[in-house]
Amino acid sequence: MVSLVRQIKKNESARDELLESAKCHLGDFEAYASLRSEVKELEKLLSKRDGRKTFDNRQRSHMEGEIDNLRRSMRNHACHSCNDRETHARFAERAERLARESDGLRARVENRTNVIAKTFDRICDVLTHLGYIEGEKPLAQGQILAKIYAESDLLLTETIREGILDSLSAPELLSVVSSMIFQSRSREDYAPKMPHQNVANALAEITRLWAKLEAIENDFDVKTQKEPDFGFAYISYRWAQGNSLTNVLKGSDMSVGDFVRSTKQLMDLLMQIAGASETLRPVCREAIKRLDRGVVSYMVDDL
Numbered sequence: 001m002v003s004l005v006r007q008i009k010k011n012e013s014a015r016d017e018l019l020e021s022a023k024c025h026l027g028d029f030e031a032y033a034s035l036r037s038e039v040k041e042l043e044k045l046l047s048k049r050d051g052r053k054t055f056d057n058r059q060r061s062h063m064e065g066e067i068d069n070l071r072r073s074m075r076n077h078a079c080h081s082c083n084d085r086e087t088h089a090r091f092a093e094r095a096e097r098l099a100r101e102s103d104g105l106r107a108r109v110e111n112r113t114n115v116i117a118k119t120f121d122r123i124c125d126v127l128t129h130l131g132y133i134e135g136e137k138p139l140a141q142g143q144i145l146a147k148i149y150a151e152s153d154l155l156l157t158e159t160i161r162e163g164i165l166d167s168l169s170a171p172e173l174l175s176v177v178s179s180m181i182f183q184s185r186s187r188e189d190y191a192p193k194m195p196h197q198n199v200a201n202a203l204a205e206i207t208r209l210w211a212k213l214e215a216i217e218n219d220f221d222v223k224t225q226k227e228p229d230f231g232f233a234y235i236s237y238r239w240a241q242g243n244s245l246t247n248v249l250k251g252s253d254m255s256v257g258d259f260v261r262s263t264k265q266l267m268d269l270l271m272q273i274a275g276a277s278e279t280l281r282p283v284c285r286e287a288i289k290r291l292d293r294g295v296v297s298y299m300v301d302d303l
Contacts, residue, residue, distance in 0.1 A: 033092035
């Protein structure tokens, strides 16, 4: 939307310059150009309707009469006798094209604004239903949600509320949380490796929660939460356990760059969880330390 508004302003600035160049010392050339434009539009419409069975002689005569009247008004306009008329007309036509483009962009902005407003209202309805807000006031759970900035913020906050992460070790926690930030290149059905039964159990609970949230959001006609992706769970767990990068990435199609970027996102999310949950803060900090080593420490600042 920002890009659209910026383009509208750019168009308006260019249009003003073109209209300035189209000014005529004999009169209002913008009004004269409007008459020319109306004639062209009616002539195009007449040409399209010619030959149609539903277009009778009476309708044709009426349109031809309108065109004749507009042409007469053009000939009577002061600017019609200007020696630079066609030069002015080219500037005016370009200005008119920009005006039409801007009108189309404004319609798109208005449509998107309406969509955003409706989506916002529906999200508020979901949060009210789940007990995150009351009117415009955030409740206790809403204050936790406000500290999470991940795409799956609501799913993660519900995971924290239900205590699914409370009994996990640092490697298990980061492995489970990775499902909130990772996006596999391929969404084909696959069975990712599970590093520990505790991780598998927690991810099963998160999947159940996601399905519950999706059903609630469907009821309110909105979708905000991506499906959990387990593709980084095994890799991140093994890295946190001290395995080498070669062993961690063996058998996967993940590049070193993708691994470091995903690990950086995971560390960032763990910092958010630490800020949102006092209970999980110590294990989150330990998890971050386990991740921040080797190639991650060297490359994380460059990505």
